[in-house]
Amino acid sequence: MEEIEVPSHFLCPISLQLMRDPVTVSSGITYDRESIERWLFSCKSNTCPVTKQSLSDSTDLIPNHALRRLIQAWCTLNVSHGIERIPTPKQPLDRTQITKLLDQAKKSPQKHPQCLQKLRSIAYLSQRNRKCLEDAGAVEFLASIINKNEASTVEADEALCLLYLLEISEASRKKLASNNIEFVESLMNVLNCGNYQSRAYSVMLMKSILEVANPSQLTGVRAELFNGVVHVLNDKISHQATKAALKLLGEVCPWGRNRIKAVEAGAVSALVELLLETVERRYSELILVVLDQLCRCAEGRAELLKHGAGLAVVSKKILRVSHVGTDRAVRILSGISRFSGSPRVVQEMLQVGVVSKLCLVLQVETSGKTKERTNEMLKLHSRVWKNSACIPPHLLSSYPN
Template identity: 50%
Template sequence: MGDLQNEVEVPRFFICPISLEIMRDPVTLSTGITYDRDSIEKWLFSQKNDFCPVTKQVVVDIDLTPNHTLRRLIQSWCTLNASLGVERFPTPRPSISKTDIIKLLKESKSPHLQMNSLKRLKTIVSENEKNKRLMESVGATDYLTTILNNMFNDTNAMTSSSPAGEVTAADEALSILCHLKLSKTGLKSLFGKTGDFVETLTRVMQRATSYDSRAYAVMLLKSMFEVAEPMQVTSLDPKFFMELTQILKDQVSQKATKATLKLLINVCPWGRNRIKAAEAGVVRVLIDTLLDCTEKRVLEMVMIVLYEVCQCAEGRADLLKHEGGLAVVSKKIFRVSPVASERAVRILYSVAMYSGNARVVQEMLEVGVVEKLLLVLQVDCGSKMKEKAREILKVNSRVWKKSPCVIYDLGT
């Protein structure tokens, strides 16, 4: 159609202000300017702009009103100019409106309409970014969190009582909530939901029979804690860490594993969370993951979490209890990424400096930790990493220099 504009005189008001093409589906923004639907939706939702391209006003109401009169005029003009090669645009399929979504949300409260309405909402939210923002703007999170709270905070309505493989209303609600990809404001609002929504999602991880629901729960928690306030991070229940550890142990899915590790990276540095994570048994699971996993990004995140947990005595003790703890950590140096290597040396530093009794020092020599530290001094890597390795070697030089395996001057 762009080439035809050079051959056919096109009325100026048929042209979209953004794309400069003839509008196929004209819609009017709350600012009063009409655009082609695809162009303005891309501007607002894909490119994440919050203002009208023409007036520069902030767009408060994202509902787009179809301009039926202009569409009919454009279609009539196309018909009149058919002999010049202009094709008539088909009438567009009606777009989802706020009214449609609100109706479905209200129906989700009715037991006999609930599943059908939730399935329809799930389809709607999967279609495009505009639908996601519309659903959030009409308060969909309130409806969806209520369904989850009612299901998982009611001892008489346990999801575990449902037949294996059967999708429940709670499963659908959680899937929709996760796929909404809520804004920062929307995610923050979840912390204020009745019944402590973090606790609800912890129960989902514990009780849900669906692996998908457990994965969605941890992915939603990851997003929530990326915008959380310090008080919300430091007041986490030990059960929270127990369920995250179980997610890693069960290998629910690759996405769930990555979300869990990212979540632990965000929360472990706060308060007593390192201790809570260690007491939940996360160290053994992390080391086992290092043994079994081959994906670089996962291994890198495992090393970051392990470093955080090993900043407390409980974490270091669990590392040393594991039959291959020290060996596995040291072998990952130079085999994953610079970040993983740096964290591995820091873990070894924490162990050597704060838990380095005679048995540990001897084990570090026997499993090849000393050799790997000497290698760190000889290759091109970060100065801080070299400094940590050198300090470990100096502190234990009296013991390790007696070994015939060590030919490097530990005093330098």
């Protein structure tokens, strides 16, 4: 087949593919709608890819009808070469359409299921549609459905799914965290009482909201949140939900008495069990980061020591995960040896291989602070550890004097 040369002005500057729905941005450059929307919304950029000029309104995409007709005419002329004619694109979603749909649903609660179904189909089409839904007030509408006790489980679950799907902006998340305490309470109720799917969406939404919350809100987190998060960890609902739960704990534990609340909810035992099972680097790092936070209080250290595999699994992760993982594991063990180093604990650290692992740390390349903590531990308990038969002879040479 004869090769057809496509006119350069028919191609999208981003993808170099034939434009199907050409639109012009405020910088004057024309792009294919799908490509420029992916650039603006998925890549979260507000500049023109060609001119690098800041775009005043990322949603103001003006259809270039003249160019579209030229492309369609060119396709028709070259149909014998296997070129398909590009259909006339549908009119993009307008904010007023969504506003009208939401207003109707607000006035007639019986229309909620139908409205939620339409919102879902709209949201799945494109990132632009999801942004348009947020701008039209869909976030507040969905939050109100979740807040209402009389809402059916099906409706609340659908609203949760949609709210997560929207990938709402930081501004909307801050608004929910600051002005909608009822919504945060509702998420906590779902975390503790919902089905697997709704709990997964709830923990992921809660994580994204607390990431932008102010310190006073983080300090005042209720114990129910930690109970729900620990249940998510124990039930292993999904990788996504587990990762969100770990990040959420990492976000809130440094504030106020949250460490103790998390420990009382059973977080330490849940984290040790996860650490025993996981081989994935990122999961191990997240777990060790949270364990390090919890072991900075006496209650957390006591719970780690209470678990039969606590010391052993933390020690096992040293030099097997990453520099971050090694650093956090050494910090956990350092806190144990300094503040909870009873004769029984010191002996257990020797028996489960902690001391051998610490000697090995001194032989390999690790951060200065990690080696410093390791040295301090080995010197602190040298009377018990240094001459023990539990330490392999080739590692004894590393033992600090």
